[in-house]
Amino acid sequence: MTPITKSLYLQFLRCQNAFHLIRDGVVQKPSTASFGGYLEWGDFLTLCKSQFPNTPTVEKSQNRDESFEESASYLNQNISHFGAQLRYQNFVCSVELLEYEKERDGWILWDFRPIGSIKQDILRSFFFYKKIAEGMGLRVIGFKLIRIQTKFVYTGGPILPEEYLLIEDITSRMESEFGTREEEWNSFLENEKETKDKPVPFSFLDRKPSCRSLKSCLSPSHCAPGRENAKEIFEYRDSSELAKQWFASGYNSYESVPDTELTPIQKIQKEAHLTGRVHFDNLKLSEYLANVTKSVAFLDFESINPYLPIYPETKPFQHIPYLYSLHIWNRETDTLMHKTYLHEDVASDPRKHVLFHLQNDLPRDITIFSFNDFFEKLIIQETTNVFPEYLEFWDSVKSMFIDLALPFKKLWIYHPGQNGKASLKEILPCFSNESHIGLTIREGQDANYQYLRLIKKQVTAEEKKRVLEDLIAYCKLDSYGLYLIYRMLQEKLSVI
Template sequence: MNGKIYTNSFDIPLTPITKSLYLQALKCQNAFHLIHDEVIQKPNTASFGGYLEWGDYLSLCKGLFPGTPTVEKSTNREESIELSSNYLKQKISHFGSQLRFENFVGSVELMEYEKERDGWILWDFRPIGSIKQDILRSFFFYQKLVEGLGYRVIGFKLIRIQTKFVYKGGEIPSEEYLLIDDVTSRMESEFGVREEEWNLFLQTIQTGNEGSFPYSFLENKPSCRSLKTCLSPSHCAKGKESAKEVFDYRDSSELAKQWFQSGYSSYESVPDSELSPIQKIQKESHCSGKVHFDTAALSQYLSNVTKSVAFLDFESINPYLPIYPETKPFQHIPYLYSLHIWDQETDTLTHKTYLHDDLGSDPRKNVMEHLQNDLPKGITIFSFNDFFEKLIIQESATVFPEYLEFWDSIKSMFIDLALPFKKLWIYHPGQNGKASLKEILPCFSDESHFGLTIREGQDANYQYLRLIKKQVTAEEKKRVLEDLIAYCKLDSYGLFLIYRMLQKRLSVI
């Protein structure tokens, strides 16, 4: 009823404990109780675009087990749980098993019954390239549910993605694209660790059941690493909510927690003796309210820049189910670029852009062709974290070798405009320790991504993938294409504004 579970002896509603809540408890006891006790709403952790590919990925996984029935997700969860229970009693393998034991609920991708050993193998399907700790913890959570229901678990298997797989076109061959990992032996070898985590988890639940949970950012273990990521500082650091500043210090990690425990609550409160050279720069900038500017380092950094300069930004998709021939899972495929070209002698700024709107074809060749035509020869190219732009061009030229000469001619012309901010050769107090373009641009100009419909790269990735998957109307398609161009344009224009700012400051000093 209303998502609640009621005890047999009392009409007291209990919030179901899911796998995600269990994993949350292992990371932060405070966060678990804040969500479980409904003090705050569970944060939305859904990633951009993942569900757009999940259905096809799930079909590939299921294709390895023909004839296996599926427990479809129902608005009435009781029906799904009952159907799963019947399959378990009849020893029938099935997908999407809905399990409930006491106050724990979970969904296992595949419950496979093995007659010879009279036990169940738990399967998980993950569109990932490597095995993470949370996967093993998830398996243990499922194991506790299955064993609690009185069934024997004999193995654990994971289906994930072969990241070295190269798509050749047509249907994706499951046997080449998918990897099957039998993690049974690893689960057995790490049983002690998993059991210890489970017992601590049960203690966490018991502490909450005994009364109001004593939220504490420092005393409860584990807890989140930073007060800035805390789900509710008003509970976990009551009276000290404003002490987030010490967590803005670069490279502070666990040290910031020690500062917080010592009573330091602001930049100026942390003694210089405990700060690194970079952190001292931050402190001085915040205390004085002035921009730190390392003239010598920045002069050297810009010493070989050409008279005309270019500012380049790409947008890409990186689907885990490859779409275009000669691509790998998670490979970034460019579909849009924005290029601003500034002629310093004439003070002329020119904008060039290309958006691949033929959604049924590979965009890379067209992107490379237009970029080669739009980019003047022999000029400096600024990008933010330029490894990304260079990798995209290099990988595209490898598939389309007619552009290898173009790549060879420009790869030495790139300069990373993020470098001065990472090194703290320049630092504005408004950055609050961050060094992303979204944080930097408003500090040094009147421009900001805040007013855009699309404000970050992940959303741009998702929106273009929506277009490819034809999940938009014709009217919406037009709007999305315009929004993508506007977002990418501001990125490259922002680079120009930052470069001009650096030049002006150097000319004045």
Template sequence: MTPITKSLYLQFLKCQNSFHLIREGVVTKPTTSSFGGYLEWGDFLSLCKNQFPNSPTIEKSPNREEGFAQSLALISQNISHFSAQLRYQNLVCSVEFLEYDTERDGWILWDFRPIGSIKQDILRSFFFYKQVAEGMGLRVLGFKIIRIQTKFVYKGGPILPEDYLLIEDMTPRMESESGIRTEEWNKFQNEIQKTSEQSVHYSFLENNPSCRSLKTCLSPSHCAKGKENAKEIFDYRDSSELAKQWFATGYTSYESVPDGELSPIQKIQKEAHKTGMVHFDKEALSQYLSNVTKTVAFLDFESVNPYLPIYPDTKPFQHIPYLYSLHIWNGETDTLVHKTYLHEDIGSDPRQYILSHLQNDLPKDITIFSFNDFFEKLIIQESANVYPEYLEFWESVKSMFIDLALPFKKLWIYHPMQNGKASLKEILPCFSKESHIGLTIREGQDANYQYLRLIKKQVTTEEKKRVLEDLIAYCKLDSYGLFLIYRMLQEKLSVI
């Protein structure tokens, strides 16, 4: 029988259909790992392990039986150990630390997570561990987690575990929510029993209470047989559960949903898709651009946000800029200038250099366009707080920013090729010949990861040169894309 892991159990709670499809090997399990988490995991794990000196570790092995046997041997001797490999019937799991409490003669289940807050999946994971452990005959006394203290401010030197780590006893919360967790588990057990000797009936509507969209479905051909192409209705803005009701009614396309069931912005989408024409609200866009200066700037930052702080006066997960791309367009002379700065001295804090170069490169008193400008403004503000000689610069530019994402969020302009999306990467190909598809680095998470690789010295000298070039190319297209979108808006305003 195929073993049921913790991740498979969590998948069941998200979507019963996907649980069966993955378990039967029909589809592959979706990846949940983000770019480059492993680059920091080893250091984080070491800090956690330092809390339990002299405890043995079950090393990973291709042969899982060895791990189960080693854990059983240690459990039989009441020895606490890391990476405990537990198995009960067809349920298997790996517990970060299995601690034996001598005084109470029982076991405490520990989890190590590089996160700042507790989510439902943590509690569900603990419950899964508990079911396996108790099935093996272990007396489970409690649940504890080591996570990140998000208020921690790094001051340089070695990170001290007592300041950086937050040890939290989850036992009271597990006890208070035991009814919810038990209900989930019983539902899981009933489904296993119900489907053990018969084929599974897949239904997007009947068997998928938490799944709201065919866009995220692992296998529409199973869950919505014959209606695999009904994804259009889930592209409607702000549709969520409503789109599921439309699907149940039999609507399969933008055009099929009656106007009476649509919001004003959804009607805009429908009309654009029916006619193939770009929606353009001249009045709203004219007002939006009414105070733009003759010379304008287009700014994009790339940052790294490690959960193990690297630079002094930073917090876990704080975004630290290491690269910017700045396009400056003079509307009177129709000239475009590009300026960029990439911090190549990996061992030093890039923020002061970023601020210094940006202050020199950015003309005074001009409009600055960014896409979701909250991020760019936060980068400058937080950096200037650490280097107060640039606070005056921050004060001079903060009111000059305009968010170029706003017209697309508000649907003042909408291209049918957007398919309901409003990200720069989706918008740019709709209104220009440019696209991120041909780049080696195509998204911000990857750029973050690549620079972290440089910091962690995970690249060769030759590869470092290529990565730096790729980072510059990616950031440059983002700011150039902003320029193209702005010019497009201007041109449309002048001809409509």
């Protein structure tokens, strides 16, 4: 039988169908790896391990039986060790640290997580470890977690573990939730017993717990036969739970859902899809663009947000800008100018350089459009906190920002081709001939990862040149896309 790992158990608690589909090999396990995470994990792990000097490690081996045997040897001798490999019946897990406490003759389970807050899956993971450890006859006496101190401010030099790491004893919290965790565990065991050697009746309508929405379903053809012919109802905005009910009621298209069950926004969607026409709220958009200057700017930043701070006066997960693209359009002369800055010296802090060039490139008293402008404004504000010489620049531009995502979130404008989505990558092809599909880098997370690779020297000189070009191309299309969308809005307003 396929061993039950922690990730499989957590998958069961999220969706029973997905658990069985993965375990039976019907679908592949979804990837949980984040862009760039492994680039920092080794350094984070080293910091965590530094808190336990002279503690041996069970290294991961292709022959997992060898790892189980090595861990078993440490357990028999009551020796604390990293990477503990536990196996009980058909359950297996790897624990970051098993610490033996001689005074109480018991074991403390440790987990190391590069996160800023405790999430439910961490508590569920600890309980899974506990069940396997106790099944092996180990006496579990505590649960401890090492995570990131989000208030930590890096001042330069080596990161001091005692300042960066937050070590928490969560034993009391675990014990207070044992009832809930035990119910989840018993539900899992009961399901295992019921489905042993039997076909599993996949249906997201009948089984609980189940996915809240089929949008993220691993295999709709198993869980919801007919879903492929009813995808439209799952594209309605703000409809995750409603769409499930609609599907159960036999609705399978925009048209089939009665207006009485739709919100005002969903009614706009429905009409646009049935008529094939773009919805355009002339009044709202006229008010929205009423105070736009004659010349306008379109700004997009790319950033990294490492959990191990790299530059002085930064915090974990803080966004650090290294690239911007700026398009400036003069309406009177109908001329478009492009400015960009990419910080190629990856060994140095890019923030001051980014603001220096942006201050020179961005005209004063000009409307600045960004997509979800909170991000761009936050980057400038946080940078000026460290480099106060740019405070005057920030004060002069912060009131000039306008969020170009707002009309699409509010559905003041809606194109049937958006299919309920409101991201720039979904919107741009609907209103122009441009698309991110042909780019090597197509999303912000990948851009973040690629620049981190440069910092970590994970590329050759030739590859570095290509990555820098790809980053510029990606950022340039984002700001150019904003220009195209704005021109479209202006043209529509002029003919209505």
